[in-house]
Amino acid sequence: MTKARLHVVTLGVSDFARSVRFYQDLGFERRLQATGDQIAFFDAGHMIISLFRWDELAADAHVLAEPRPRAFRGITLAQMCRTDKCVDALMTRALAAGATLLKHAQKTEYGGYSGYFTDPDGHAWEAVRAPGFELAADGSVSLPE
Numbered sequence: 453m454t455k456a457r458l459h460v461v462t463l464g465v466s467d468f469a470r471s472v473r474f475y476q477d478l479g480f481e482r483r484l485q486a487t488g489d490q491i492a493f494f495d496a497g498h499m500i501i502s503l504f505r506w507d508e509l510a511a512d513a514h515v516l517a518e519p520r521p522r523a524f525r526g527i528t529l530a531q532m533c534r535t536d537k538c539v540d541a542l543m544t545r546a547l548a549a550g551a552t553l554l555k556h557a558q559k560t561e562y563g564g565y566s567g568y569f570t571d572p573d574g575h576a577w578e579a580v581r582a583p584g585f586e587l588a589a590d591g592s593v594s595l596p597e
Contacts, residue, residue: 463503468505528578529578534587
């Protein structure tokens with residue numbers, strides 16, 4: 453049996469162009485641009501973030517597009533950082549790109565440091581330095597056994 457992997461996270465977005473700009477401003481590199489304004493793919497370091505119009509994503513998945521959730525969806529995306537300063541810089545960059553602040557970066561009870569923001573469609577992101585997570589030189593993350 454093949455080991456389970458997560459390769460792509462697709463986010464439903466209401467304003468495609470705004471969301472593409474937001475993720476580019478966060479520093480994600482858009483790839484496979486032949487898809488034009490239908491779907492956007494971003495290199496997320498051993499994973500892909502894709503942006504798809506909310507209604508089209510719902511139709512593709514055969515789920516109702518309405519009502520759209522207005523509150524926390526029970527999922528967060530995270531970018532790991534090596535230092536608290538890196539967390540603060542990511543938070544600053546996200547807010548400058550148009551993110552909404554959920555929680556200022558602060559020390560955590562588990563010995564880390566994290567803050568939260570949302571993208572323009574309310575998808576929650578965490579900027580985090582967490583003990584036990586190891587970041588390789590290429591930015592990939594691993595956990596000890």
